[in-house]
Amino acid sequence: MNPTELLMFRFLLASGGCIAAGLAVWAAMALCRRALPAVASQRSVWLLGQVTIVAAFLLILLPHSERLRLVPPIEIESVAQAHVALPDNSPATNSAASASATPSVETAGPSWLALGAQAWLLCYLLGLGYAIARLLQARRILTSLAASGGRLRAPHQHDGFINNVPLAPKVIEVDAPISPMLFGLFRPRLLLPVHLRRFETAQQQMMVEHELTHLRRHDLHWISASVLLQTLLWFNPFMRVLRANLSWALELGCDRDVLSGRPATQRKAYAAALVAQLKMQRSPATNALAFGAVSARTLAGRIALIREPGAMSHGRWTRLAAFAALASVLMGSLALQPTLAWRGDSASPPPEPVAQTSPSPISPAASTNAVSCTELADAASGKRLIREGQCDERITPASTFNIAVSLMGYDSGILEDEHAPRMPFRKEYVHWNPAWRTATDPTTWFTHSVLWFAQQVTSQLGAARFQGYVNSFNYGNQDVSGDPGKDNGLALSWVSSSLKISPAEQVTFLRKVVNRQLPLAPKAYDMTSRIMQPETLDNGWKIHGKTGTASPVLPDGRDDPAHQYGWYVGWASKGERTIVFARMALERRQEGFAGGRVKEAFLHDMRRRLDTL
Template sequence: MSDSFFILFLLSNILLSVIFSIIILIKRTLKIQITVSTQYHISVISLLALIAPFIPFHFPKTNDFFGWIVNLGGTHSGLSHRDSAGKMAEAIGPNANWVQDFAMSFEQSSFKMIDSAFFAVWILGIALMLMTAVYSNLRIGKLKKSLQIVKNKELLTLFDTCKEEIACRRKVILGYSPLIKSPITFGVIRPYIILPKDISMFSADEMKCVLLHELYHCKRKDMLINYFLCLSTIVYWFNPLVWYLSREIKTEMEISCDFAVLKKIDQTLHLKYGEVILKFASLKQRTSPLLAASEFSSSYKHVKRRIVTITKFQAESPLLKVKSALVFAIVAAVILAGIPSVSILAMHKETYSFSNTNVDYKDYSTFFDKFSGSFVLFDSDRKKYTIYNKKESTTRFAPASTYKVFSALLALESGIITKNDSEMAWDGIRYPYQEWNQDHDLFSAMSSSATWYFQKLDQQIGEARVRDYLKSIHYGNEEFSDPAHYWMDGSLKISPFEQVNMLKKFYYNEFDFKQSSIQTVKDSIRLEESNGSVLSGKTGTLVINGEHHGWFIGYVETVDHTFFFSVHIQDGKLAAGSSAAEIALSILEEKGIYQSGSQ
């Protein structure tokens, strides 16, 4: 359940709501300390937080709390008694028939179905909101069709004068329409200012106030904000704070334009401007909040706020501007600090990004046949990667039994076991594989891939230390959920590319562990020797919700240097560790790196 997009989206909405609440609190508390323009711009930059859930940030240690919530009640899995590969054992040892696998099968709980249902409801809501938005904005098309271009010379002269006063360089179309009772502005690339057909009731001064107000919308390109607000309410249709923010921004947009007009006109016209707003308020038509346009008229509630702004208007002092800049910076910092934690893709952590340019991309599709998968190879001598299928090579999957390499390393480093003292008594539980139903030491457990042995190691190590270990060695997405199944149930994930890097760090002991611990694990995963080269590695087979996955990771030590490799495959019913091993060995043989004696 840790890969649930919608649940993570809901969690990100909780954080968004917290961020918006903080911003609203700051604005209300410091309202008299900031300018009208700053209040509007604070609301505008808060829109950045709405984009954050879809930005792929990858900051470490920002999502532990949310990972815990997501995994609580998420994937409750158990080892299936079904063997997907003909009940073959992962026998590991020199010259042994090690190309075999156990299948660990997991079914996600009904929580997954609930999540899917919520996701479907969210998509349905978006579809309905989108249709509503399209229907609402059909009004703009009707206005364009009914448009009559203004030809009145006096009005056009006044219009040009207003454009010059505010230095509006954009080409704006001015027209009439019998379909409206209040001025309206729309259009991003080509802005339109549409006036009611009957404007004879307004004096030249009143008309100047209206034109200045609408031209400020055009100059500032407020229509872009309107379209973004429309999109935001569609995507976040279930979040009341987003609806509130949308209404608030539209009101503040009008108030900030009012304030800009007041600074341009003579003070004797301030009262007249307020009267114009009140006139149009009485003519207010009911419009959709999804309309991507700016209307001069407002509801009586919002008109009251606009009139209060006019009555309290005074020139902004230098000190007020400094305070405003400081508050704006604080709010911007709050938003920027919160964005990484809000990011779904950061919490999702389903892919790994790398910037290494020394990569050779190859087409090995013929080796994979019916499987979807990837191959990654690192040449330690040339310091170069060879990759087949970049997308899947950086996609994270549950590591299955391949994690046992690092589980054993932690147990050795923690002193739970040693090379000569690693035997554990069988717990008496009857497992589906006969090889598991006996006492094991590290070497036999690794050879037969006895899952219970490694689960017992984790129990003795303790959850806290395992969590710290995953983070300290940067293993995949570093997630830890169910202590017994975290490397099988889909919470802990790692990409094939990361598998190669982890093996490289392990081989060269970049973890700075005891060399004896490293060597013991190396000995336990040694598979075979052929023509002077040694092959070491670990297979893994896993079935999650009927989807089969196969892994084979390892390295080849030649006379000259070492090659590290990783193969991951997936398929409806046939993918397994044995198949992944066959693919890896075939590619290694073609490249002249290793020819297995087991093939």
């Protein structure tokens, strides 16, 4: 699956996820409104509800740590299969002889899900264009309406303005059946219908003050942000509902400010003016960035507030309750949204032996990868040669961290050469792997990833020096604190614990190793390269690499019994050319180690591709 296809699948998943988040936001707001009626008048709550839905949409689009997900991944069949073409002069039965041949790729027809993802992306773009066109059309209508009216240049020209008060926005009187209306984000204009002059002077002044209160409260900025978010997620019906409630909250807020401290007679006159205005006007432009529309749907609530001004009083606890509900929705949407996984072609040929010195090959079985990446870069220039998959996803480095431990050990003098020091095995050491139950030197440590040997090196370094090396390497998230409350950073921080690194960061680190750009003694580089025991491919490339295997950690802190991370990182050299690489995959757990299978699959593929990079 190429990055474009993956992005389309993510976009489809994010679209569905944000609708689910919208439903949850609306349900949470309905509960808050029932328990706390004052929520309805909180403009910040409704805008934050829209922001929560957009945040859920964006979070699903981005790669995430598997620790944050509680739902199993959605498995997608791969839409492309690669077949190796045998040379013309080679017999069909001699498949091993074709290992270095250039592959030809046949692309299978796209799956129905891929077609669906493409169709939805096209629909989204068309819908976005239509929504923007409607906004522009609504603005043109308002601009034309303003151009047809006459501008008021002094307060005394209209009874709605108190004498000697300057006209802050541009005021235009129009002969049209509209409500008093404020529009224009950057150049605010106030439209007043001619029929407003038929109202009592006090009513005119309160209605004009209502619109000017919108201006003072910066309500045009609030509604503009809301309309922008609704336009981006035009397909989500809950964005429209939340925008409507935000408009209502803004009207309620202005009503409250205008009527504050006024006697009951003026409040009744204001309510009567709203009812009369509703009878005179036509349907308001719902897509305009404007205020002032009086609608039958909201009129009852506004009049109820006028009659009982204390019913909608708001306080800090009202906002906190609503914000807590929205935060819960956002965290829940992140935890309950599944990731994407895809299955490769299970009929692909098994890998051939890597080199004369390699052990018997491990046949990689078909796996389901919720997270995977292959990244290669030129060691000299840093130019990225290949990036496939989720290469910015940080996970545990597992035994690939032994490259860093080796550099630390030789630089500090704890390690001496390939075979010294030779440390004896003790029963209290970690020894679940039979290969670890014997005396071990640096070479056998690196070959068999002997955990207790690395722990002896880090314990001799001490916490401060160990942290200093990790910081100077700029290694991943640089967190070697270990598991919370267990004080095991020196022993286990790099094994399904606090220290995490992405494949892209692995490549950056290895470039510094190859180019000797870390603050280390030359011996550290020389000896680390020796104990990595290079393997030579049949096309001449020499590989220095390190595998790693570890389990993902479930939300409850237990190791995932069904999956394993597999790593293979290092560099390949031929002549004057050196390429650094990192390959990582999350596999279903099976017999053997994921790191070994990832290595074999990587070298099987790279032996054909290295010469073309």
